[in-house]
Amino acid sequence: xxxxxxxxxAHVVFDLGGWLSGLALSVTLYRWRLQAFAESAAxxxxxxxxxxxxxxxLPGAWIAGSLNTLRGPQPSLSHSVVGALVGAIIxxxxxxxxxxxxxxxxxxxxxxxxxxxxxxxxxxxxxxxxDGTYGSPTDLPWGVDLGDGIVRHPVQLxxxxxxxLFLSAYLWGLAVRADWAVRxxxxxxxxxxxxxxxxxxxxxxxxxLIGPFNLFHLLCVGLVAYxxxxxxxxxxxxxxxxxxxxxxxxxHQPV
Numbered sequence: 098x099x100x101x102x103x104x105x106x107a108h109v110v111f112d113l114g115g116w117l118s119g120l121a122l123s124v125t126l127y128r129w130r131l132q133a134f135a136e137s138a139a140x141x142x143x144x145x146x147x148x149x150x151x152x153x154x155l156p157g158a159w160i161a162g163s164l165n166t167l168r169g170p171q172p173s174l175s176h177s178v179v180g181a182l183v184g185a186i187i188x189x190x191x192x193x194x195x196x197x198x199x200x201x202x203x204x205x206x207x208x209x210x211x212x213x214x215x216x217x218x219x220x221x222x223x224x225x226x227x228d229g230t231y232g233s234p235t236d237l238p239w240g241v242d243l244g245d246g247i248v249r250h251p252v253q254l255x256x257x258x259x260x261x262l263f264l265s266a267y268l269w270g271l272a273v274r275a276d277w278a279v280r281x282x283x284x285x286x287x288x289x290x291x292x293x294x295x296x297x298x299x300x301x302x303x304x305x306l307i308g309p310f311n312l313f314h315l316l317c318v319g320l321v322a323y324x325x326x327x328x329x330x331x332x333x334x335x336x337x338x339x340x341x342x343x344x345x346x347x348x349h350q351p352v
Contacts, residue, residue: 157184
């Protein structure tokens with residue numbers, strides 16, 4: 098058992114750190130590798146994009162979080178980062194459908210979101226049981242006591258480490274200009290985030306919704322499915338563009 102000093106104020110400190118570091122990373126990635134992608138995306142959207150983003154993320158966060166905690170032993174309102182992500186995706190895809198935008202526009206958010214989870218989950222961890230994101234009891238040697246005398250899985254650290262690994266792979270992908278990172282980074286994020294969180298949800302004492310699955314399991318399945326489907330669609334569109342450019346014209350020159 099590892100005793101952990103906790104304080105509810107830790108969440109504020111780490112959340113602020115997550116926002117600031119995410120902002121700094123977004124500027125860095127824009128200047129380093131994503132300027133062309135961001136400028137191309139900006140030509141296809143307008144200010145309504147960010148309105149849709151907010152209108153999806155905010156209610157998504159509170160609806161998903163509250164639907165989970167209101168079914169618990171001590172019902173209360175809450176918010177959830179996975180709910181915010183799902184809500185934002187739904188709102189943005191509706192906006193893009195109305196505007197006729199078919200290409201990915203979320204690549205600039207992949208790195209900052211991943212870093213925000215890495216830092217933010219540390220805040221959840223050091224905030225202790227009051228945060229409500231603690232793990233189930235365990236006998237493993239790295240179990241932690243967050244102040245209530247119960248040895249638990251440090252699920253917050255599991256998630257933080259998982260997203261740190263994804264962020265490392267993503268930055269490597271950008272460094273070598275891999276297409277999955279430069280053009281389809283947001284879809285890769287959805288797959289990675291949804292898959293790793295789906296696993297860790299089994300180690301949380303949240304109320305079950307269907308069999309062994311809680312609400313967040315279902316949202317994570319949706320994220321993985323969304324990322325996989327849209328990633329395949331983006332790759333197919335690129336292959337079609339390449340074939341269209343390489344079709345010989347009447348003068349035997351590429352069109």
